[in-house]
Amino acid sequence: MMPRVNGWSGALAALLFLVPRLSLGADDVAGAAQDLARRTVVWNRGPITVTYRNLSSLPDSRLTEVRQDFEAALPRNTDAAIPIEARITLSENTTDYLLIEEARAGAESQVWIARWKRAARSGAVSSPAAIEKRLVWEQDEPILDLAFPGTSLLVLSRSRITLYAPNGTTWQPKQSVPLPGGMPEPRDFRGHLRVNGTRLEVYLPGVACQGSVEPALTLDCRAGGEPWVLESGSQALLLANFTANRNYFDGRLVLQNGTRKSVTPFYSAAESGDPGNALWLLAMADGRTEVFDGTFQELGTIPGWGSDLAGISTRCSGGSQVLADRPANDEPDAIQAYSIVNRSAVSLAPPVTFSGPITALWPSLGSSAVAVSHDLATGKYAAYVLTVVCGP
Amino acid sequence: MTFRTRLLLILTASVIVSVGLVEWLVLSTTRDAFERVEAQRVDALVAQFRQEFSRRGSDVVRAVQGIARSDALLNIALASDSAPYYNEASGLASANGLDLLEIVAADGAIVSSAEWPARFGYKEDWLAGTAGWQNRGAFLRREELPDGFTLGLAAVAEVRAGDRTLYVTGGQRLDRAFLSSLVLPAGMRVLLYRNLSDGVSAANLTDSSGAVAQPEPFLPVIDEARRNPHEFGREVGSGPAEETFHIIPLQGLQNNLLGVLLVGSSRREMVELEAFLRNIGIILAGAGILVGVALSWWATTRVTRPVHALVASAEKVAAGNWNATVDLASGDEIGQLARAFNRMTQQLLAQRERLVQAERVAAWRELARRLAHELKNPLFPLQITVENMQRAREWAPEQFEEVFREGTETFLAEIAKLKQIIARFSDFAKMPAPEMQPVNLNQLVDETMRLFEPQLQEARIVPRADLDPELPSIPADPEQITWVLRNLVLNAIDAMPQGGSLTIRTAARNGGVRMEVRDTGHGLTAEECERLFTPYYTTKTHGTGLGLAIVQSVVSDHQGHISVESQPGKGTAFRIDLG
């Protein structure tokens, strides 16, 4: 049961309304497809067999549009001429998107190229950035997540949630509320905090809590399978159901547009890319990192990432980027920032290392993330804020 | 050849043969001994070389296995993508002292190649399956390089990481550097022929210095090894440069001939020692021979001096000086021989005296007998005639006149015969010495033939003259020689009453001349030939029987020789050698 879904979709819609929509530039893919179709027909009116492929950074949904526009522009009746085999490629250069048709009819072949202008891109194909790592909190008990309501610090631990007030360069505990007992206690206990103003949401395996930090820290928890809200960067959201007695999400998703999707279980999710052309990356439970398009159609995999992903929004190359840790869990870990270009991960900056494995990685405030590592030497758990810094 | 010379030669030959035989025995024994020692040395060197070669092989195996066990190879085996390691082999090879190193994936694709980095991805199919390299240790392989083929001493090791397999094949090139790195004893060298092409090519033969300077002598040996791969020995070169080579075929995994090793041991020392010994032997033998010859000469001189004396005396005796004696006082056999010679000559002298006396007596008796015989012949008719005259006067006076007349004629005829006999005898007795001058016999023959031409014609005798145009002139008395010729011609005419042919030949012979007068008359028996030149011996019904004796006397006075050849019914030939 998900009693908050309807209200949740309304909130999503509001968020969508609140966030300014980004301009995608001039979009004349239809005109390009029609131009190609017209030239094809002029050349040969025979029956045509077409294959399509996408070599551009545009999503495959654009390719579907190309197909529809192209085939719609073809005449219904063809002469009994030599059949045509054609391949249409969606490509791009620095200034234009290109639609390229390679047609062959018998011994003859032709190439036509149609184009339309694209928005100016930022300079670098890969925008190197630097990850700044700032230690925020350290304690013996496992830290599940951090949040910064206002100027305070909220620490979600294994057994409690504690509010800290700043005291110079340190934090002073202000208030602590224990987490309810009787919760499922899977190994690798995970939890997530979301703070919106003074409102507080805590997600735990099989338990969802709501509360506030002002005037006092309060928490109201209920058992149930309420989906967790997974943010990525400053704009993307995803609802995912967490398996109560496990450490992963069971694969049931609700997308930002309200669509329900189902994938195989995963540990974490992050979004990358430009709005409208964004890709979702999921660290699956089988160890792979899958890449999905906006409609959660599987596009490929990215090798060499761990199970913790966090989407952040930086200004280095526009859109969102991904922080990912390493696959190993029993050695000092590292987190690296990536852009996803042509469905491949391009490193933005050298990794930042930790003194132990990463036990939690959550986006925070859009352009940063919270990373918790377990120091193998001291046994303590340390929480850091990771910020990706690039040029202004 | 004199006795001294013969004796000297015999002694010298004996010395030479003896010394030569000893020298040969010494040299051959020494050579055999040297050969045995040399063979043992070569065997030891070859064994040492094999050991060295084997050690190098073990080094290669060790190095390859070390590389296979290294972390670097483990990392490559475990890596999901081997592309980053394409240049790994080069560093591993140089660090481990290998010229050749390839890291090969389980499917035979080259991951990294030190000797040919560009060959990554190419297949080494021989590694997979049962290629025979397992448990072989080091083996020979033909390796392809960018600039051609080479031979390598290689080993293979396997790397297993879970279910992943890698092969490491490495080795060292068998080239000039490899050969020069081998530790070899002095006087030994190794040549390597790399069997990389069809046919034998001198370019494939190298030694530690590079290309062999004079490869021609080795090519037949290599060809033999290629046609019949087996180990054998061969000498190459001559003189001090001669070397004993042990030929070792090098075979690869499939027992194919990849190369030929020629392990050579210089025979210079042995050859030089042999030559030294031979030279010493020759010098000693020569000295020995010289000494022997000198001794032989002295010995022969000593030995043959009395013999020479004997010979000289014998020659004197042979020359007619029967008074020659040998003056030797030694008591040995030569002395005995000399004394016996002297006794012999004295006896010969005495005998000759007696013989001469006896011959003289016999000759006088013979002459007297013949003269008596000759004289007696006319006396009998005289006696008969006188008796006939007496009988007629007494008994038939009427016939006395006729008888007296016939008788007186007979008296006168017989008295003429007696006069002739006495004249001939007187001629024979007082034959003058020849007056020598250069005479051409051909001219005398021509004159004689012309003189007797009518007579020959009347007698129906065909004259033939076979004269040598190159007949030299000889010193002779032309009148006497002419008298001889005429005598012989007359005899020939007398021998052919029915006619025939008369042939006179002249020919140069042994520095002198020969003249032959041949007829086709009734011939002579052997007894007649024997007595032909005896005075007063004649086969004719007329004549004094002194003609041929005089001919013989003339020929003898000319220092010549006359002989007769005849057979009854086949004619007679008189041969006269003069000059």
Place this chain on the structure above:
Amino acid sequence: MISLPANTLLMCLRWFAVLSAAALAVAATRPHYGGTLRVEVAESIETADPPQIGPGMADLGGAFSVTRWEGGHAAVYSAGESAEGGRPFLDSVEIQMGRALRDQAIDLETGKADLVELGLAEIRRPAPARKIWNTAPVRLIALSFAPRVTDERVREALALSVDRGAIHSVLLQRQGEISGGLLPQWISGYAFLFSTAADPARARSIVSGLPPQARAVTLSFEDPWLRPMAERIALNARDAGLSVSTAGSNPAADVRLLEVRITASDPSVALARTAATLGLAEPPRADSPEALFTAERALLEGFRVVPLFHLPYFYGVSSRVRGGPGITPLGEWRFENLWLEGSRP
């Protein structure tokens, strides 16, 4: 409670979100003024004066000015106070010329340099503290035949024999892209139209019809780092029946393996410049991608030039350098926004 119209409320919320994001952005680290960026390059520019054109030092001319020039050795550029867009954060840029790539990488890792050029070997070597900037694929690696190679069959056979895939996977470690065109895909958008597949069977068939003396080809490479590639090409050609011998710089070689830099992002300009560098005919001005494709295809007919790969340039950057990237996709230097961590004005 004040009652606001709904649309006004929504607009406020929208701007609140924007301002929040902006505020969060302001909370990021601010650039520091001061410091000297130490740069090392392999090229040794022997001119008496600093270069005025071309990617590299010439790009510093706007925000920086030359204060010391030692041709072939070193140069120092100092920040201009009145530079457009404001004084650069850096005080100066020191450039060491003629440094080998390996030495540059060592200097970066030992802290003696801040920005160095990286070759493929240096890229492969792990260096966790190093970050990398790379350009777009602007380095064209191609085979260029000498005019005396008049038999087109020889050129075609060699072109068909090259196995680009293996070279890209192993020698280039999958950096850059396989290319059959003069312009890279990111500039032209149609580079994939040019075939890059090897056809060894057809190459062998062509070679079998060549006279023996025509099958021997000499291949030279200008830069030592191209040697492994040249040797691999020679090996591919040998499989096709050609006898290719490789050598370093040899002006008399039949074919050269060379590197040409793409110096413009405008496809038409880039094609013209590249053609000129390679000695090809000047392509006609193209006003559309299709015309440009036709022009480029015409340049490549006859196999006078055989494009093989497009590679980016790689730069190693020390951890103290912030504000990047300082290299544009074309490889131009943009140091005006760089700053150094730990520096003080």
